[in-house]
Amino acid sequence: MLRALLIDDEPKNNRILKLMLEEFCPHVQVEGQAENIDEAIQLIEEKDPDLVFLDIEMPFGSGFDLLDRIKPVNFEIIFITAFNNYSLKAIKYSALDYLLKPVNIDELMQAVNKAMERIKARNTNSRIENLLFNLKKPQAGVQKLALPSKEGYVFVPLPDIIRCESKGGYAVFYVKGMDKIISSKNIKEYESLLLDEMFFRIHNSHIINLNYIKKYHRGRGGFIEMEDGTMLEVASRRKDELMARFGL
Template sequence: MIKALIIDDEPRARNVLHQLILTYVPDISEVRTAGSVDEAKSLMEFYLPDLVFLDVEMPHQNGFDFLQLPNNPDFDVIFITAHNSYAIQAIRFSALDYLLKPIDPEDLQEAVKRHYTRSESFRQRKLLFDNLAANIDKRDIKDFRLAVPSSEGVFFFMVHEILRLEADRNYTIIHLINKRPFIASKTLKYFEDMLAKFRFVRTHKSHLVNIDHIIRISNNNEFIILSDGSRIEVSRRKKDEVQRQLNI
């Protein structure tokens, strides 16, 4: 069973989420609430949650400030936010979870299920929180650092280091500059959505390619060559899109 803590400065939002948890998430056995980071800090002197529902947009100290408090115990976090695309991207780039207000009960249930499947150590989770804090401080999403958990641990890298991403059933093989590939337990579609604002093109159902690393396209437009020498197929269905993206 899970002990949870809700941190949100809006009383109504706290109450709504509390009721949703009681109604739809029986695995959460105990719920406490706090209206500020300071109140949460005081509460956690005697109440240690397994899972924290953390509002991003709060006055004075926001949700991200809470993660930087010293001596925080080992807990998982699900961020709560209104439609703040910058914050959402920062959270996603740090391999962390979030829910959008107003919270949908099914989304809440799925987020708690994902909590059970997360396998990061305390140290790894702290690194993810630190990565999130660093991303939030950036002025441009293009400067975000990406965190990708795998069976080997958590990999951190900049988007411009990605050569290409390759589908492997429900997994993705990530190819980086001057580094060995590794396998991420996310679909290629997941990364395609995340990288939508960057210069990537889907050349095939199995390949997502960094446009900045394309050095040549064949005369018949059936394949491209990347800066590492790899040759990537361009499917018939994707030819027009590839040509458009490359201004051919």
């Protein structure tokens, strides 16, 4: 049984979420609710929860402000928000999860199941630290992406990612100065995370960092030669868009 807290400045939202959890996630026990940051901090200290559903936008401070005040964070978090903005990408960079209001039942169940898996890994605090770092450093050249490793997660600066290759249902990352990192997520999930201005998907199997291209070899779609000498095929349907990125 997961012991959970609900933190939202709208009591109605907390009541609805509690009912949804009782009906569709019976392994989650709601042990308290709070409507502002001060109440939430006191409740977290009292209850020592496994999981917190945390509204991002609240009066007198955001959910991120709450996390900054209670570090280290020893519980898993599912953020809840009505706004689809830049902070959601920062959440995903840090291998955390969020739900958009109004909360969808299927998405709620999926988020809870993922949270249960992450709780077993016991590395929430490092991911929260990465999230807060990314929120304070919104520049593309500074932010870090959480990639899974045997020990937990490796936090990789986006500019150091040379390319990402699809291998079955896995994604293999080639990173400057590191051994390759294999993620259990597929390449499609990372395509939506990697910044458009820095990365480009040249083929179903490859996303590359445009800063590491050495040469383009002509052909139907052609081939990209990376700085490390790797040759990668360009899908013919992606050729024109790739050339346009370089003003060609």
